[in-house]
Amino acid sequence: MTNSHLTTPVLEPPSIRLPVIWCIGGVDSSGGAGITRDAITLANLNVHACVLTTQLTVQSNQHLLSTESMSASALNQQWQVLYEDTPPRAIKIGAIANDEQALLLCARMQSLVSPRPFVIWDPVLCSSSGGILSDLSESVIDELLTTVDLVTPNIDELAKLTHLSVNDDKSLQTAINRLVGKGAKSVYVKGGHAQWQEAVCDTYFCSSHSLYFRQPKNSKGDLRGTGCMLASAIAAFVVHDYCIEDALTLANAYVSEVRHNTLGVSDNNLPITTTSSRHKAASPPAYFARANGFPAQAASFPQVSFHCRNTVSNRNAAGVDKTPHNKKRVETALAGNAFFPALTNTKLGIYPVVDSVEWIARLWPTGVKIIQLRVKEGSQDAIRQQIKEAMELVEHTDCQLFINDHWELAIELGAYGVHLGQEDLHTADLNAIRSAGLRLGISTHGFAEIQCVRALNPSYIALGHIFPTNTKDMPSKPQGVERLAKYVKLCEGVPTVAIGGINLSRMSDVAKTGVNGIAVVSAITHAEHPLQAYKALAQEAGFA
Numbered sequence: 001m002t003n004s005h006l007t008t009p010v011l012e013p014p015s016i017r018l019p020v021i022w023c024i025g026g027v028d029s030s031g032g033a034g035i036t037r038d039a040i041t042l043a044n045l046n047v048h049a050c051v052l053t054t055q056l057t058v059q060s061n062q063h064l065l066s067t068e069s070m071s072a073s074a075l076n077q078q079w080q081v082l083y084e085d086t087p088p089r090a091i092k093i094g095a096i097a098n099d100e101q102a103l104l105l106c107a108r109m110q111s112l113v114s115p116r117p118f119v120i121w122d123p124v125l126c127s128s129s130g131g132i133l134s135d136l137s138e139s140v141i142d143e144l145l146t147t148v149d150l151v152t153p154n155i156d157e158l159a160k161l162t163h164l165s166v167n168d169d170k171s172l173q174t175a176i177n178r179l180v181g182k183g184a185k186s187v188y189v190k191g192g193h194a195q196w197q198e199a200v201c202d203t204y205f206c207s208s209h210s211l212y213f214r215q216p217k218n219s220k221g222d223l224r225g226t227g228c229m230l231a232s233a234i235a236a237f238v239v240h241d242y243c244i245e246d247a248l249t250l251a252n253a254y255v256s257e258v259r260h261n262t263l264g265v266s267d268n269n270l271p272i273t274t275t276s277s278r279h280k281a282a283s284p285p286a287y288f289a290r291a292n293g294f295p296a297q298a299a300s301f302p303q304v305s306f307h308c309r310n311t312v313s314n315r316n317a318a319g320v321d322k323t324p325h326n327k328k329r330v331e332t333a334l335a336g337n338a339f340f341p342a343l344t345n346t347k348l349g350i351y352p353v354v355d356s357v358e359w360i361a362r363l364w365p366t367g368v369k370i371i372q373l374r375v376k377e378g379s380q381d382a383i384r385q386q387i388k389e390a391m392e393l394v395e396h397t398d399c400q401l402f403i404n405d406h407w408e409l410a411i412e413l414g415a416y417g418v419h420l421g422q423e424d425l426h427t428a429d430l431n432a433i434r435s436a437g438l439r440l441g442i443s444t445h446g447f448a449e450i451q452c453v454r455a456l457n458p459s460y461i462a463l464g465h466i467f468p469t470n471t472k473d474m475p476s477k478p479q480g481v482e483r484l485a486k487y488v489k490l491c492e493g494v495p496t497v498a499i500g501g502i503n504l505s506r507m508s509d510v511a512k513t514g515v516n517g518i519a520v521v522s523a524i525t526h527a528e529h530p531l532q533a534y535k536a537l538a539q540e541a542g543f544a
């Protein structure tokens with residue numbers, strides 16, 4: 001018998017079922033930041049991390065003592081061997097020690113073939129324990145900026161990368177523009193160090209829109225490695241198939257939850273270390289981050305606002321953006337105490353969405369508690385007439401009638417409520433709807449939109465589309481019931497409605513999420529016997 005099996009390694013394909021992310025950066029011997037922090041974050045979010053080391057940083061929780069860089073060829077070798085058996089769905093880059101390493105990474109990334117992994121660069125220039133980690137020349141920084149998909153500097157790093165001072169909102173935007181001018185495709189600036197802001201306000205900028213993420217300032221202490229945590233979490237949510245806006249929202253919530261779990265509890269419960277007894281009196285405590293996985297607390301989520309630039313629908317023939325300036329940013333000006341009127345009855349049950357007053361009359365015998373008139377064609381006069389007749393039908397009953405899209409007519413006629421989509425929010429006058437005392441329902445398609453809309457305090461939030469639908473062309477992906485359940489939890493305190501592809505066979509799964517209402521079009525309007533279909537749907541959902 002030979003023992004060749006001991007000398008010749010048998011390379012079997014790895015049976016990794018989790019998505020893979022490569023973390024390229026420095027090893028922080030304290031475990032607070034760098035690729036150790038990345039790997040912990042990714043494991044916590046159900047992602048397998050491969051780690052490619054650029055440098056060893058000898059750190060305690062308070063000091064960076066020394067660094068030792070990998071040679072570019074050693075880094076190249078790590079890339080090569082991994083690329084063959086564990087290719088990544090995303091790459092997260094942290095500290096890059098020098099130009100040679102950076103140019104090697106750029107060349108490698110530029111040669112990646114489709115489907116290209118999502119690449120995020122957290123431009124760690126200094127350690128949070130103090131000390132320079134990265135010394136990159138201007139042209140190499142520019143090469144990196146044009147190669148990666150998203151760059152995530154903090155305010156100080158943004159200032160260093162652009163050679164601009166950043167000390168107010170205007171100079172922040174100027175610096176972001178400079179980074180984009182240098183070739184950055186999209187930028188997420190962490191606002192934690194922005195002294196001029198009352199809250200922590202992070203800014204995401206890409207060619208079509210900006211998003212702003214607000215969190216209250218946490219005065220309890222500083223946690224190391226939150227930049228690494230955030231960038232890794234963004235990459236994790238991207239490979240879990242969330243759109244970038246949702247990945248950013250979830251990553252922001254994740255870091256906030258870790259901060260809260262770590263700093264928001266009594267100091268007696270915290271594992272506190274100091275580097276040595278010599279530093280004990282002078283050094284701040286070092287906190288060990290506590291993570292819980294997928295962010296679960298609504299309070300951890302940031303308030304989000306959108307600012308769309310040059311939306312096609314709002315441009316006139318000359319290409320000039322006609323959107324009134326105050327409408328461009330879906331403002332949270334209504335937030336705080338300004339609520340839209342509450343629904344009269346939040347036990348919504350089945351919510352038929354129909355395209356004529358005849359349909360409302362036909363469904364009347366069911367005793368429906370909420371119904372929507374969604375008319376997409378016809379003159380203004382014809383639509384006005386439809387709304388009038390529908391209002392007459394439901395007058396003096398407990399049926400809550402919502403008018404889709406036509407908010408001006410709904411105000412004019414004094415309707416019960418209006419339903420608006422995301423695009424409508426850029427042009428509708430929400431103050432006018434609220435002042436007229438109309439209820440407002442708003443469509444959302446994920447975490448970022450929900451967090452934007454929650455701040456508007458609407459009468460209900462619609463969540464969709466849950467399953468594929470033939471009724472409407474949807475630009476987003478179906479959400480599925482698992483995400484629906486998370487959305488319902490996040491919306492606690494606001495009535496919710498699920499919509500999109502819901503039929504009898506899917507009804508019970510949808511109802512189990514605890515959603516207040518279930519909106520359907522074709523399950524009723526394409527049914528052979530619409531009244532019976534309504535009853536069967538209500539029964540299956542447990543609403544009957």
Ligand SMILES: Cc1ncc(COP(=O)(O)OP(=O)(O)O)c(N)n1
Pocket residue numbers: 351353372374404405419420421422424441443462463464472497499519
């Ligand atoms: C209950 C409910 N949810 C979502 C929608 C979709 O509204 P919107 O995004 O404005 O799209 P259109 O319906 O106008 O095509 C809805 N109508 N009702």
Ligand SMILES: Cc1ncsc1CCOP(=O)(O)O
Pocket residue numbers: 464465468469470471472499500501502519520521522523
């Ligand atoms: C209007 C709308 N908005 C999101 S999905 C949808 C259509 C829902 O129709 P159906 O219930 O037939 O899938």
Ligand SMILES: [Mg+2]
Pocket residue numbers: 404405419420421424
């Ligand atoms: Mg609409």
